[in-house]
Amino acid sequence: MNVAIAGLGAIGWAVAHAIDKGMPGITLSAVAVRDPDAAAERLRMLAHPPACVALASLADYGDVVVECAGAHVLREIADPVLESGRQLVAMSAGGFVSSPALALLWQRYRSQIHIPSGALGGLDAVAAMAEGHIDTVRLVSTKPAAALRGAPGLTQLGIDLQSLTGPTQVFGGTAAQALELFPDNLNVAAALALAGAGAHRTMVELWLDPHARTNRHEVEVQADSGRLRFSMDAMPSSNPRTSSLAAQSVLALLRRL
Numbered sequence: 251m252n253v254a255i256a257g258l259g260a261i262g263w264a265v266a267h268a269i270d271k272g273m274p275g276i277t278l279s280a281v282a283v284r285d286p287d288a289a290a291e292r293l294r295m296l297a298h299p300p301a302c303v304a305l306a307s308l309a310d311y312g313d314v315v316v317e318c319a320g321a322h323v324l325r326e327i328a329d330p331v332l333e334s335g336r337q338l339v340a341m342s343a344g345g346f347v348s349s350p351a352l353a354l355l356w357q358r359y360r361s362q363i364h365i366p367s368g369a370l371g372g373l374d375a376v377a378a379m380a381e382g383h384i385d386t387v388r389l390v391s392t393k394p395a396a397a398l399r400g401a402p403g404l405t406q407l408g409i410d411l412q413s414l415t416g417p418t419q420v421f422g423g424t425a426a427q428a429l430e431l432f433p434d435n436l437n438v439a440a441a442l443a444l445a446g447a448g449a450h451r452t453m454v455e456l457w458l459d460p461h462a463r464t465n466r467h468e469v470e471v472q473a474d475s476g477r478l479r480f481s482m483d484a485m486p487s488s489n490p491r492t493s494s495l496a497a498q499s500v501l502a503l504l505r506r507l
């Protein structure tokens with residue numbers, strides 16, 4: 251299986267590196283990066299350096315194309331991949347909630363689009379519950395201050411990270427609203443919404459804890475089939491916004507595919 255990756259940041263590089271070290275039956279065929287000169291040095295560290303190509307060409311190189319570059323490029327990557335019948339693995343799940351054009355792609359091609367369990371997990375159980383009736387879904391995410399630095403929602407809500415002294419709730423509302431304010435921080439809410447009750451019926455609380463060392467995600471789903479509760483304390487990766495489990499969830503998905 252040829253895998254092509256968009257974006258060589260915290261997740262993309264971890265996935266590229268792991269495939270290069272050896273995953274049976276999987277070859278890293280191509281990457282698309284924003285700055286090819288900067289990436290060239292990194293790619294030289296790999297035993298089998300992949301081709302460096304444009305985003306729109308990834309579909310020519312990969313049976314599976316893994317997006318780890320951000321929701322702003324998801325459409326550019328997704329169109330050629332889905333039209334050519336390839337499979338798309340999308341880390342920036344929030345794009346399918348906040349962009350109407352991407353929401354349409356999700357409806358039309360969902361069998362070819364894989365949303366990894368990311369920094370959360372447990373989505374198989376939530377999807378199974380959605381086959382019956384889900385009454386309520388609640389996600390409470392608690393993050394260290396560094397994880398939210400630069401998020402547009404902080405400015406819009408008038409939150410000053412420096413002034414926080416203890417755990418503080420910065421947002422409460424639907425997943426759809428959460429992704430408008432925190433598009434790079436709550437893909438977990440999108441993944442949960444897409445697996446379960448949708449972005450308008452998935453309720454999200456976002457807390458900031460200046461003393462937190464992990465990204466904590468607590469999920470509660472009430473359905474006619476029963477009640478699910480779990481929590482994940484995920485260690486940050488080289489990117490303080492992103493848990494290291496997110497890249498590992500891509501590797502686990504690739505092995506399954």
Ligand SMILES: NC(=O)C1=CN([C@@H]2O[C@H](COP(=O)(O)OP(=O)(O)OC[C@H]3O[C@@H](n4cnc5c(N)ncnc54)[C@H](O)[C@@H]3O)[C@@H](O)[C@H]2O)C=CC1
Binds near residue numbers: 256318321323367489
């Ligand atoms: N589903 C989930 O549970 C999670 C999803 N994410 C999302 O996954 C995505 C990747 O996360 P990270 O690797 O931590 O981000 P990152 O910021 O470390 O890496 C993103 C990379 O994409 C590259 N990039 C940006 N625009 C590009 C373009 N036009 N062409 C090629 N490359 C481009 C950047 O140069 C950067 O190297 C983000 O959208 C993030 O919000 C992150 C954590 C968990």
Ligand SMILES: O=C([O-])CC(=O)C(=O)O
Binds near residue numbers: 492
């Ligand atoms: O990595 C995490 O803990 C969650 C995250 O960034 C996201 O959902 O976008």
